[in-house]
Structures are given as C-alpha cells and as structure tokens.
Amino acid sequence: xxxxxxxxxxxSLEQNLNLFLQGVPHSMALGMTLEEVxxxxxxxxxxYSQKIVGNPETGVIHGGAITSLxxxxxxxxxxxxxxxxxxxxxxxxxxxxxxxxxxxxQDVLARVSAYRKTRNLVFARGIAYQQNRKEPVAHCVANFxxxxxxxxxxxxxxxxxxx
Amino acid sequence: xxxxxxxxxxxxxxxxxxxxxxxxxxxxxxMGCMKAGDEVIFTLPALASNVGNPTLPAIHGGVLGxxxxxxxxxxxxxxxxxxxxxxxxxxxxxxxxAGLFRDSFAECEVxxxxxxxxxxxxKVWQGKKNEPIVSARAHLxxx
Numbered sequence: 517x518x519x520x521x522x523x524x525x526x527x528s529l530e531q532n533l534n535l536f537l538q539g540v541p542h543s544m545a546l547g548m549t550l551e552e553v554x555x556x557x558x559x560x561x562x563x564y565s566q567k568i569v570g571n572p573e574t575g576v577i578h579g580g581a582i583t584s585l586x587x588x589x590x591x592x593x594x595x596x597x598x599x600x601x602x603x604x605x606x607x608x609x610x611x612x613x614x615x616x617x618x619x620x621x622q623d624v625l626a627r628v629s630a631y632r633k634t635r636n637l638v639f640a641r642g643i644a645y646q647q648n649r650k651e652p653v654a655h656c657v658a659n660f661x662x663x664x665x666x667x668x669x670x671x672x673x674x675x676x677x678x679x
Numbered sequence: 680x681x682x683x684x685x686x687x688x689x690x691x692x693x694x695x696x697x698x699x700x701x702x703x704x705x706x707x708x709x710m711g712c713m714k715a716g717d718e719v720i721f722t723l724p725a726l727a728s729n730v731g732n733p734t735l736p737a738i739h740g741g742v743l744g745x746x747x748x749x750x751x752x753x754x755x756x757x758x759x760x761x762x763x764x765x766x767x768x769x770x771x772x773x774x775x776x777a778g779l780f781r782d783s784f785a786e787c788e789v790x791x792x793x794x795x796x797x798x799x800x801x802k803v804w805q806g807k808k809n810e811p812i813v814s815a816r817a818h819l820x821x822x
Contacts, residue, residue, distance in 0.1 A: 537704075538731075539733065540730075540731055540732070540739065541727060541729075541730040541731070541733060541739075542728060542729055542730060542731055542739035542741065542742050543730055543731075543741075545707075545728040553793070556814070560692075563769050566703055566709065567703055567706075567707040568703070568704050569702075569704060570702060570703075570704045570749075570752075570764075571702075571764055572682070572701060572702060572703060573682060577703035577704070577730055578702070578703075578745065578748070578749065579745075579749040579770075580708070580742075580745020580746065580749055580769045581704060581739075581745060583741050583744035583745050583770070583772075584739060584741025584742060584744065585741070586741070587739070587740045587741035587744060588739075589803070590725070590739055591740075604732075606740070606774065606777060607740045607774050608773070608774055609771070609772060609773045609774060610740070610744065610772045610774075610801055611770070611771040611772070611809075612744075612769065612770050613769045613772075614766070614767055614768060614769065617766070624682075643765040664726055669780060675690060
C-alpha cells in the first residue's frame with residue numbers, strides 16, 4: 517500500500533490506530549471507523565448498510581459482519597496494548613456468542629480491550645452493542661500470537677512492514 | 680420469492696446458488712455454492728475487498744468467519760425438513776494458518792441435529808482439503 521503515508525514517530529496512538537484500520541481493505545469495504553480510544557480499550561463502529569444484510573426479509577445484518585467487526589476491533593486492541601512498538605499479530609482463535617439479534621437500520625459498536633499480554637500471546641475480549649452497552653448483541657474473546665517482529669517502529673506498520 | 684420458496688426451488692433444481700445470491704452479505708463477500716453429488720461445498724473467491732493484510736496479502740480473518748457463518752446457516756437450512764434461516768448462537772473459530780490471497784472452500788458437518796439446536800463443524804481449506812486453514816464449530820437455533 518502506498519496510498520497513505522505512514523505516520524511520523526510523533527503521531528498519536530489514535531492516529532496510528534486509525535492508519536492501521538485504514539490499511540485493512542475489508543474493514544474499509546464495510547465502512548468501519550475508529551470511534552474512541554480509551555484507557556486500554558477502544559470502540560469501532562460498523563455502519564448499517566444493505567450490503568451486510570443477512571436476512572433480506574427482516575433487514576437484520578449478518579452475524580458474519582459482526583464477526584469481522586469483532587476480529588478487527590480485537591486486533592486493533594492488541595496493537596493498542598503493544599504500543600509504542602508494533603508487531604504482526606495473527607488471530608489464533610476467536611469465539612463469539614450472539615446474545616440478541618441486531619436491530620435493522622442501526623450501527624453496531626464494538627468495545628474491546630486486550631486484557632493480558634505475554635511474550636508470545638495477547639488475549640482480547642469485548643462486546644458488540646447498538647444503543648445500549650448494557651444490552652450487547654454479541655460477546656467475543658479472541659487470542660492473538662505475537663510474531664516477534666516487535667520493536668518495529670509504528671511508522672513501519674500498515675504498508676511498510678518488512679517481508 | 681421469500682427465502683423458503685427460494686430454497687424449495689433450489690432443492691428442485693439441485694442448484695443452491697440462487698439461495699446464496701438472495702442474501703446480500705453472501706453477495707458482498709462473493710460466496711458461491713457447489714454441489715458434488717450429495718455433498719455441498721461453499722466457495723469464497725479471493726476478492727480485493729476480502730483482504731485483511733494487503734502486505735502478505737492475506738484474507739481477513741473476519742471474512743473467513745463470516746464465510747463460515749454463512750456456510751453453516753445455508754448448510755443447515757439445506758438439510759432441515761422445514762426450512763427457515765437458522766440463527767447462530769455461538770461460533771468458535773480456530774485459525775490454523777494464514778488465509779492466503781486465493782480461493783477458499785468450506786464443508787460443513789452436522790454432528791448433532793436436535794429439535795431446537797444443531798451442532799455443526801466446519802473446515803475451510805485452500806490448496807488441499809486435508810490441509811485446512813480454519814476449523815470451526817457452532818451451535819445454531821433452528822426455530
């Protein structure tokens with residue numbers, strides 16, 4: 517990817533996380549945006565759109581789009597947890613529970629955090645909700661492997677990773 | 680045609696692509712469906728919009744998850760007596776190796792079909808079927 521300039525070293529964590537997200541074609545195709553970067557947690561928005569509808573009779577979005585949202589959000593939370601260094605961290609597993617159907621016409625928010633990191637792994641979890649955080653649509657846990665390419669400066673991420 | 684009618688038609692024709700095409704999300708990720716005798720194989724083409732890591736490049740893990748969910752739902756719908764779109768209750772995905780930028784295939788196996796809940800396993804492969812890149816299992820609510 518050469519369509520955006522990697523940030524300079526002085527860029528904020530939020531700017532870097534945004535660059536990371538914008539470097540992921542599928543997440544951009546679904547219109548995901550970084551909504552909030554908190555203290556060890558972040559929020560990503562998945563806008564409602566016709567192209568992620570799973571049931572054409574009700575307009576309810578497909579769980580698969582929520583899986584993409586949660587995987588993306590957890591991956592970003594892992595990057596947040598490893599900052600200021602950056603590492604390639606593939607998902608090794610992901611478990612998602614659907615607690616209630618998403619309401620058609622409404623965006624979905626993923627609020628996730630990486631709650632434990634070790635030398636080799638990072639553990640993340642979070643919820644997906646719409647209007648009310650206390651009534652989540654889904655709950656997710658996902659574990660990530662650290663490839664050990666850490667010590668990369670952030671400006672090398674998202675497009676400038678060494679092969 | 681509603682989904683049930685579409686399914687009836689697909690059963691009659693032994694061609695389920697119309698059913699896949701009736702679902703917007705399945706179209707977005709470019710899913711297909713092949714019949715090999717009585718077996719059903721779902722396909723996920725290597726589309727630019729399905730990429731997660733453009734440097735490798737690799738298919739987005741979330742897309743593989745979505746592909747699995749859609750495959751599970753359609754597979755269960757195909758084998759049910761009274762067809763309705765089943766709801767995924769939970770899904771556990773193990774990513775065994777990176778999904779390279781090439782076509783992926785999925786096959787489902789119903790391990791238990793209860794009256795209300797089905798337990799289904801899925802394997803996704805790219806090159807060779809006996810070298811899966813993703814293994815998953817899920818529970819689906821049938822009512």
